[in-house]
Amino acid sequence: MTIMFHEEEAIESPRKRSRSPKNRDRSATNNNDPPSSSVASSNGTSSGIMVNISDKSRSKSLLRERDAKIAALEKEVLSLRNQISNLSNADNNAITYGSASRRGKHLTPYGNTVRVSISKCSAKRRQLLAERARMGRNASIATQKALNALPDEGGDGGGGFSSQQALIDRIQDMFRSPHEHVGYLKSEQFAKDMLKLNKKVRAVLEDEPRCVFLQSPAYVFGDIHGNLEDLHFFSDNVWNLGMSLTAGNFVFLGDYVDRGMSCLEVVSYLLAMKLMLPHKVFLLRGNHETRDVNGWEEHYGARSYIAQCRERFGEEIGYKVWESTNQTFDRLPLAAVVDQDIFCVHGGIPRPISDSSVEGGRIKDILNVSKVAGINPPYEHEDDNYQQVASDCIWSDPASEEQEQYSVDRRTGYGDSLRGGGAICFGHKAVTNFLQQQGFSYIMRAHEAHAEGVAVSKGARVFTVFSTSKDHNQGNNAMAGCILIDFEKMQVINRSPAYRNQYVHRRDSVSIAMLSEAEIAERVKLGLITSDPREEQFQEEEFEEFEEEEEELQDSSFEDEEYAFDDRRKSSVDPCGTRASPEKSNHDSHDYFMEGNDMPSQRIDFSGATTSRKSKKRGGFDAIREDEEDDEESTVNGDDDMEPFDDDENHYYGASSTGMSPGMRRVGI
Numbered sequence: 001m002t003i004m005f006h007e008e009e010a011i012e013s014p015r016k017r018s019r020s021p022k023n024r025d026r027s028a029t030n031n032n033d034p035p036s037s038s039v040a041s042s043n044g045t046s047s048g049i050m051v052n053i054s055d056k057s058r059s060k061s062l063l064r065e066r067d068a069k070i071a072a073l074e075k076e077v078l079s080l081r082n083q084i085s086n087l088s089n090a091d092n093n094a095i096t097y098g099s100a101s102r103r104g105k106h107l108t109p110y111g112n113t114v115r116v117s118i119s120k121c122s123a124k125r126r127q128l129l130a131e132r133a134r135m136g137r138n139a140s141i142a143t144q145k146a147l148n149a150l151p152d153e154g155g156d157g158g159g160g161f162s163s164q165q166a167l168i169d170r171i172q173d174m175f176r177s178p179h180e181h182v183g184y185l186k187s188e189q190f191a192k193d194m195l196k197l198n199k200k201v202r203a204v205l206e207d208e209p210r211c212v213f214l215q216s217p218a219y220v221f222g223d224i225h226g227n228l229e230d231l232h233f234f235s236d237n238v239w240n241l242g243m244s245l246t247a248g249n250f251v252f253l254g255d256y257v258d259r260g261m262s263c264l265e266v267v268s269y270l271l272a273m274k275l276m277l278p279h280k281v282f283l284l285r286g287n288h289e290t291r292d293v294n295g296w297e298e299h300y301g302a303r304s305y306i307a308q309c310r311e312r313f314g315e316e317i318g319y320k321v322w323e324s325t326n327q328t329f330d331r332l333p334l335a336a337v338v339d340q341d342i343f344c345v346h347g348g349i350p351r352p353i354s355d356s357s358v359e360g361g362r363i364k365d366i367l368n369v370s371k372v373a374g375i376n377p378p379y380e381h382e383d384d385n386y387q388q389v390a391s392d393c394i395w396s397d398p399a400s401e402e403q404e405q406y407s408v409d410r411r412t413g414y415g416d417s418l419r420g421g422g423a424i425c426f427g428h429k430a431v432t433n434f435l436q437q438q439g440f441s442y443i444m445r446a447h448e449a450h451a452e453g454v455a456v457s458k459g460a461r462v463f464t465v466f467s468t469s470k471d472h473n474q475g476n477n478a479m480a481g482c483i484l485i486d487f488e489k490m491q492v493i494n495r496s497p498a499y500r501n502q503y504v505h506r507r508d509s510v511s512i513a514m515l516s517e518a519e520i521a522e523r524v525k526l527g528l529i530t531s532d533p534r535e536e537q538f539q540e541e542e543f544e545e546f547e548e549e550e551e552e553l554q555d556s557s558f559e560d561e562e563y564a565f566d567d568r569r570k571s572s573v574d575p576c577g578t579r580a581s582p583e584k585s586n587h588d589s590h591d592y593f594m595e596g597n598d599m600p601s602q603r604i605d606f607s608g609a610t611t612s613r614k615s616k617k618r619g620g621f622d623a624i625r626e627d628e629e630d631d632e633e634s635t636v637n638g639d640d641d642m643e644p645f646d647d648d649e650n651h652y653y654g655a656s657s658t659g660m661s662p663g664m665r666r667v668g669i
């Protein structure tokens with residue numbers, strides 16, 4: 001084998017390399033490659049190998065030049081990385097625009113919303129409104145979307161919630177300090193608020209069943225009867241932080257009106273709480289939440305709910321407020337069940353109208369009562385059987401020991417109540433059957449006055465709660481009570497007779513007819529009388545300009561046009577023939593007519609009432625006899641002693657009843 005070196009062909013001339021940079025780069029590249037060799041063979045008999053060897057010094061120079069470029073590029077990359085890092089760190093502290101810098105400036109979040117609104121003009125056009133509002137630090141776009149997606153309860157194009165909250169705020173402010181809102185309580189605004197409040201609460205109540213189910217903890221309250229002072233006691237000691245911030249539910253067993261002189265204040269506050277907390281506050285129906293009872297002005301006089309509405313707002317507007325409230329009462333549930341164990345009702349357990357062995361039993365009967373029920377008097381659409389169920393729920397009483405022995409049916413446990421008028425009583429047998437069939441342990445009810453606030457009967461299975469200490473002839477040491485149901489425990493909360501609220505009460509029932517000028521002046525100075533009656537000129541046009549706002553009031557008819565009373569039907573219980581409590585109790589009797597009347601009281605009939613818009617002239621307060629006043633100071637006075645009307649033809653005593661009521665014969669008792 002022959003090795004030949006061709007040096008002259010392997011090395012390019014310096015002149016040629018310097019003339020072309022491209023060739024210089026290509027040459028450098030070639031010089032870096034390992035020497036190439038070629039093998040030549042001819043016909044397989046001969047071969048030659050040729051090796052290209054570059055100039056060593058030139059190659060080293062080119063390699064150093066290349067390394068220097070690489071190092072420069074790496075340094076530039078490192079410099080750029082450092083600049084990016086510095087800019088990122090400085091971005092949180094300062095943003096530089098040209099030569100100006102702003103340090104510590106945080107962005108403020110704003111939310112932009114577009115909503116559909118209804119114009120307030122008569123055309124009622126739909127329009128789009130764009131709003132830009134600052135969002136709180138804890139708010140987010142998702143939260144804002146969720147809030148915007150909530151339905152508009154007011155139905156007035158976005159302002160419904162704000163107007164509803166404003167209404168609730170006015171009622172709450174009045175309740176907290178009624179002595180500072182005397183003007184509001186007798187104003188056109190309060191009348192409008194009552195009409196709006198009833199309309200809104202009716203919509204809430206129509207979604208509730210006739211028997212509501214809830215969980216403990218729950219506070220259960222009995223009769224209130226327009227006693228604002230005792231309601232303030234519970235507010236100060238039970239929900240002093242507000243109902244919304246107090247753990248548990250609130251169940252009121254009915255009888256919110258009549259007897260006390262603050263019926264409007266009590267009703268407006270409870271309805272406002274129901275509107276604000278529909279799933280926390282539950283208002284049940286009592287016998288005084290019927291037109292036959294709270295419209296019985298001839299018996300209760302100035303203490304009846306309708307009389308207070310008329311005195312406050314005048315004949316026409318007062319009647320509208322009274323009727324609007326009763327339309328709300330027509331939709332109140334009749335019973336509640338706590339923890340599937342405690343049955344809550346105003347009066348007592350109803351008689352069965354169907355097979356008790358059928359699943360649901362009496363609770364199913366209550367649930368089947370008409371959504372809108374007049375009861376006393378009944379509507380045309382009310383079924384007789386379910387009207388009896390509703391009457392039993394609001395009128396019945398536990399049987400006394402004497403009744404258990406002589407008048408209660410031993411087979412069913414029911415009998416005629418000593419109240420009379422068709423009301424029933426229930427004994428041990430009825431209580432046992434009801435609790436076993438429904439799987440309950442206790443019954444909580446109201447309807448009877450007790451000086452201790454809470455009473456126990458029927459083997460400690462029936463609790464009677466009474467939440468007013470006034471107006472029922474229970475004496476100056478009477479207490480108002482409620483019961484806290486806390487899972488497996490029950491706690492009684494009573495108001496001590498020594499307790500006094502921390503504000504001056506406005507006493508509508510105080511008579512100023514026999515006060516001297518000095519005494520009147522002193523009471524004006526203390527705020528007990530808001531104006532001097534000697535100088536007051538009654539303004540007949542006070543409610544003459546009562547303009548019902550079209551978009552809020554006129555669109556809902558004043559009367560329930562789809563419901564009509566049946567004048568030919570009688571209620572299961574006749575209020576005019578009942579006592580307020582069974583005989584031998586110290587509660588006054590319904591068999592009473594006002595002093596000076598020669599005829600017994602009859603239920604007031606407003607079917608053909610035609611009144612003017614002007615309010616009748618009335619004094620600042622209703623005059624009552626001095627001997628009617630309680631010894632202690634309170635919001636209202638106690639009832640005067642009521643003697644029963646003892647006429648054989650109009651004698652309604654339950655004790656003299658010789659037979660069972662028609663409703664009981666109807667179910668075969």
